[in-house]
Structures are given as structure tokens and as C-alpha cells.
Amino acid sequence: MTEKPQTPTLSPLVAAQHRAMPFTRLTDCGMDPADARRLLADTAAGTPWPDVAAALAEAQLERARRAAESGHGATARQAYRFAAAALMFAQMAYQTDTAEKRELYARHTAAVAALAPGVERVEIPHRDGVLGGWLCLPVGTPRATVIVWGGLSSWGAAYLSVADAYTTRGLACLLVEGPGQGESRLRHGLYVDEQVIEGFARFVDLVENDPRLDGPIGVQGISFGGLIAAHLAAADSRVGAVVVNGAPAVPTVPEFRTAREQLSAVAGTDERGRLTEVMDSLRFDPDKHRITCPLLLLHGTQDPLVRYEDQEPFLRAADPATSTVRIWPDGEHTLYNHAAERDALTGDWFVDHLAGRGTSES
Known part of the structure; x- marks a missing residue:
């Protein structure tokens, strides 16, 4: 009789x-599937x-270096992306913002920078620091631009696969x-506060001032970032369409220590009263905040962090005639397990609502 191998007790x-970083999330945010299995x-x-x-990241970086030396640029770019994703998950x-976290994220940034010129670093002065991002351009003249951001723990280049779907x-x-x-937080000390929407609006300014990006502007927020996207869409008439994916309309201070530490790092304070003030300032009230541009709301019924009811206020703030809801009955948080379908859906939706139906694709 063959004994079944025992599953290790974690x-x-x-x-x-x-739980926080399952295989579906690891691969959604760009890890090599083999590396993701090895990590788990x-x-x-x-x-x-x-x-x-x-x-795992170092092995991919060495693979990238060897490929580049041999003139295999496509393989080098693939390996740099796998390395960047591994370092994103390492941090x-x-x-909390330890020296180790800062160093790992700096290495992640360097790996993404190696993808230039296909991925272009942008930086914007803001308050006493700098806001950063990565610009990905399609072949030919862009018909519109979509600004995408994450939530509490994965940011920027974690969503290169989303950019792929859009530039295509x-x-x-x-x-x-x-x-x-x-880097906006870890290097430049910029945090979420009562004026955080002004910081995200600086990226709309950047798009407006770039002559290559002469067209409508959409925004997309993922996880906690969806709350910011809804606020910006309600406050800034320059936003022509908005996607909210897995966001709470009423953020609260978690009771669990680890979750509270993560939120404290985002807000730059571990003082409970101050943290509550910041979260209260971000409550999305559909009676006060109206979304006049088209809204696409995404939800996974199996999301353990955000219920449909938590997102429903965004719908009440929008015009029913221009609002769309897409629900996956088996969907995980931000739909990790439906990544390809999700990105195709949102890409097509942005084309329809920003560039107009029938727009030719690259």
C-alpha cells in the first residue's frame, strides 16, 4: 500500500x-508560474x-543578463519581468517599512527599469517628494490613456499584464x-491622508501635459485603490471613464494586527485615532460624491475581503444608464483567478467608452 505524502502543517x-498571496495572485501580477509554485x-x-x-528573482536576473549578452532581447525582457514580480512579492x-522592504522594492524598481524603452519611468514632484509610475505606449498614436493603480500592497509594475492588454x-x-x-512612499515619504486624491490627480496632469497622450483619460483602481479611483472620478471632470475592482466604499481600521500594520504603513502613522481620521475622510458617500462618467464595477463572489454590498455605493453614485456591473460567482479578490478575461473585458470597455466603438486595435 502506497502512503500518501503528508501535507506540511503551515x-x-x-x-x-x-492566503494573501495565492498562486492565482502571484501569476496575475507577473510571476513565472514555475517560480510561483516554487515559492509556495x-x-x-x-x-x-x-x-x-x-x-527566485536573482535567478531570473541572471537569466536576463545572459540572454542580453547573447543578443536575445525578448528572453531578457521576459526574465526581467519575472524578476520584478518576484521582488514585488518578496517585499x-x-x-511595515523596514530597511529590508525598502531594499527589495528598490531592486524591483531597477528590474522594471531594465525594460526600457518599452516601459518608461515617469516622476512628478509632489509636496516635498516625488510620485512615480511607469508609462507603456501602444504601437502608433494612442487613442486614449488609462491610469491604473493598486491598493495597499501591490503597486505600479505589478500590473504590467494589465498594460499589455491595454496597449494591444x-x-x-x-x-x-x-x-x-x-517608491512614492518608501523612498519619498508620501502617504495617504485627507488630501490623497490631489496626489493621484497629479497623474492626470501628467497625461494632459504629455503631447504623445492627446486623448481621453480613464482611471482604474484595484483593491483599496478602487476607492481612490471612485473619488477621483467624482471630483475630476477630466476622468472620462472609471473601473473599480474589489474596493470598499467605507474603509475601516482593521482589528487584526497584521492588517492594521499594513494600513498604518500606507497612512504613515500607527496612532489609532489618526488612522481612523484618515479612513473616515475617505468614506465614499453616494449622496455627496457623484460619478458622472461611465463606471464599470468588478466583483468576485468568493472575495474574502470585499463583499458586493461594500462596493454597491459606487453604483448608487453613478448614472444607471452608463454603469456596468460584472460579477464572477467564483471570483477571488480583484479576480486573480480570471485575470485574462478580466483584462480583456476592461480593455474593451475602455476602448468603447474612451475611444469609441469600432476603434481599430494595434
């Missing part, structure tokens, strides 16, 4: 990491998460790190 920390297997066996992820192991359809895509995100 420590509470590793179990939480596997090795951490289940006891190797610390950031050590495994960083080692997620740290809830003739749209420019700006992947941003707003206040409380990425």
Missing part, C-alpha cells in the same frame, strides 16, 4: 502569507518567504505609485 505566519512549496517547507522570493512579506488595444497605460504606494 505556521500561522506562512498560512497567512499563502519552499515556504511551506519552512524557508522564509522573502528569502525564497529574492532567490510584501514585510508589513491601442491604449496608452500609466501604471502609478500614488501617495502611500511604492
Whole structure:
């Protein structure tokens, strides 16, 4: 009789990491599927998460260097993207802004920068710091631009696959790190506060001032970032269409310590009263905040973090005639497990609502 191999018992920390960063999320945000399986297997066996992820990234960086030296540019770019994704997930192991987290994210940024000129770094002065992002352009003249941002833990170039879907359809895509995100926070000390929408609006300014991007502007917010996208769409008439994916309309301060630490890092404070003030300032009230541009709301019924009811206020703030809801009965948080279909849907939706139906694709 053959015995079945025993499944290792995960420590509470590793179990939480596997829940927060499942295989579907790892691959959605760009990891090599083989690396994603290795990361989950090795951490289940006891190797610390950031050590495994960083080692996988280093192997991909070495692969990229060898490919570039041999003149195999496509292979080098693929490996740099896999490395960047591995480093994105390596830094997620740290809830607070430790020196290790900053160093891993700086390495992630360097890996993405190696994708130039296909991925262009942009930086905008804001307050006493700098906001950063990555611009991806289609072949030919963009018919419109979509600005995309993430939430509490994955930012900017984590969404290169989204940019791929959009540039294929003739749209420019700006992947941003707003206040409380990425280098904007870790290097320049810009956090989420009562004026955070002004920070994200600076990316709309950038698009308006770039002569290559002469066309309508859409915004897309993923996870907590969807709340920011809804606020910006309600406040800024320059936004021509908005996608909200897996966002709470009424953010709260979590009771669980690890989740609260993550939110505290975004807001730059661990003082409970101050954190509550910031979250209260971001409550989306459909009686006060009206979305006049077309809205696409995405939801996964199996999302453990955001219920449909948590997103419903965004719909009440919009015109029913220009609002669309798409629900996946088996959808995970932000629809990790339907990534390709999700990105095709949102890409086509932005083409229809920004560039007009029938627009030719690259």
C-alpha cells in the first residue's frame, strides 16, 4: 500500500502569507508560474518567504543578463519581468517599512527599469517628494490613456499584464505609485491622508501635459485603490471613464494586527485615532460624491475581503444608464483567478467608452 505524502502543517505566519498571496495572485501580477509554485512549496517547507522570493528573482536576473549578452532581447525582457514580480512579492512579506522592504522594492524598481524603452519611468514632484509610475505606449498614436493603480500592497509594475492588454488595444497605460504606494512612499515619504486624491490627480496632469497622450483619460483602481479611483472620478471632470475592482466604499481600521500594520504603513502613522481620521475622510458617500462618467464595477463572489454590498455605493453614485456591473460567482479578490478575461473585458470597455466603438486595435 502506497502512503500518501503528508501535507506540511503551515505556521500561522506562512498560512497567512499563502492566503494573501495565492498562486492565482502571484501569476496575475507577473510571476513565472514555475517560480510561483516554487515559492509556495519552499515556504511551506519552512524557508522564509522573502528569502525564497529574492532567490527566485536573482535567478531570473541572471537569466536576463545572459540572454542580453547573447543578443536575445525578448528572453531578457521576459526574465526581467519575472524578476520584478518576484521582488514585488518578496517585499510584501514585510508589513511595515523596514530597511529590508525598502531594499527589495528598490531592486524591483531597477528590474522594471531594465525594460526600457518599452516601459518608461515617469516622476512628478509632489509636496516635498516625488510620485512615480511607469508609462507603456501602444504601437502608433494612442487613442486614449488609462491610469491604473493598486491598493495597499501591490503597486505600479505589478500590473504590467494589465498594460499589455491595454496597449494591444491601442491604449496608452500609466501604471502609478500614488501617495502611500511604492517608491512614492518608501523612498519619498508620501502617504495617504485627507488630501490623497490631489496626489493621484497629479497623474492626470501628467497625461494632459504629455503631447504623445492627446486623448481621453480613464482611471482604474484595484483593491483599496478602487476607492481612490471612485473619488477621483467624482471630483475630476477630466476622468472620462472609471473601473473599480474589489474596493470598499467605507474603509475601516482593521482589528487584526497584521492588517492594521499594513494600513498604518500606507497612512504613515500607527496612532489609532489618526488612522481612523484618515479612513473616515475617505468614506465614499453616494449622496455627496457623484460619478458622472461611465463606471464599470468588478466583483468576485468568493472575495474574502470585499463583499458586493461594500462596493454597491459606487453604483448608487453613478448614472444607471452608463454603469456596468460584472460579477464572477467564483471570483477571488480583484479576480486573480480570471485575470485574462478580466483584462480583456476592461480593455474593451475602455476602448468603447474612451475611444469609441469600432476603434481599430494595434
